Amino acid sequence: MPPRAEQAPAPGTRLGSHYDQCFGCGPQHPQGLRLDAVAGEGLTVDAEFTVEAHHQGGPGLAHGGILTAAMDEALGTLNWLLHTPAVTGRLETDFVRPVPVDTVLHIRARVTGMHGRKIYSAAEGRIGGPDGPLAIRAQALFIQVKLEHFTTHGRPEDIKKAMDDRDLFERARAFEVNP
Numbered sequence: 001m002p003p004r005a006e007q008a009p010a011p012g013t014r015l016g017s018h019y020d021q022c023f024g025c026g027p028q029h030p031q032g033l034r035l036d037a038v039a040g041e042g043l044t045v046d047a048e049f050t051v052e053a054h055h056q057g058g059p060g061l062a063h064g065g066i067l068t069a070a071m072d073e074a075l076g077t078l079n080w081l082l083h084t085p086a087v088t089g090r091l092e093t094d095f096v097r098p099v100p101v102d103t104v105l106h107i108r109a110r111v112t113g114m115h116g117r118k119i120y121s122a123a124e125g126r127i128g129g130p131d132g133p134l135a136i137r138a139q140a141l142f143i144q145v146k147l148e149h150f151t152t153h154g155r156p157e158d159i160k161k162a163m164d165d166r167d168l169f170e171r172a173r174a175f176e177v178n179p
């Protein structure tokens with residue numbers, strides 16, 4: 001197990017959005033998930049995602065891919081506890097029970113191990129409360145990358161816009177760990 005980074009936000013700290021256009025957590029994204037995550041004890045994060053009508057797959061039910069995206073985002077916030085940029089290399093999900101529209105999915109994510117650049121993590125999503133019935137389980141492998149991963153591969157105008165926006169640095173966690 002890796003240590004909790006010295007610079008990691010203290011337990012109870014609301015992590016906020018790292019990028020306002022992020023589909024997972026960005027407040028400016030019109031159809032995004034607006035995931036709200038809070039640093040937990042050790043290498044854990046608690047997050048909430050409210051399923052809205054535009055997240056439907058079947059009538060009145062969350063789309064499985066949307067739920068997977070919420071798990072991906074929650075697992076990604078663990079990067080702040082390790083204080084290292086990392087991207088999803090592999091993500092496996094088990095859908096245990098359907099999640100209706102208007103439901104809050106309570107996600108608890110944790111780091112389970114590290115080997116070289118590989119960060120292993122897992123998460124559970126529950127409905128009806130943080131200790132409610134299990135709806136989705138996920139296991140992930142994140143791979144540590146350098147910040148150049150983003151600046152090399154991202155669409156240039158978006159990278160430039162993000163890097164030129166000093167305000168983004170101040171109000172968001174952009175480039176503190178992951179852009």
Ligand SMILES: CCCCCCCC(=O)SCCNC(=O)CCNC(=O)[C@H](O)C(C)(C)COP(=O)(O)OP(=O)(O)OC[C@H]1O[C@@H](n2cnc3c(N)ncnc32)[C@H](O)[C@@H]1OP(=O)(O)O
Binds near residue numbers: 024118178
């Ligand atoms: C809060 C922050 C927001 C985060 C939330 C959202 C997170 C995301 O969705 S990120 C976006 C989706 N992910 C991506 O776009 C990543 C795309 N993939 C890549 O860029 C590359 O494949 C990348 C960086 C993951 C790995 O490439 P590279 O740096 O060349 O690593 P590479 O040397 O091949 O592999 C490193 C190790 O990881 C292992 N590995 C890499 N990919 C995988 C995989 N898919 N499955 C299993 N093992 C893998 C390799 O076997 C190797 O292991 P070892 O060190 O034991 O030999």
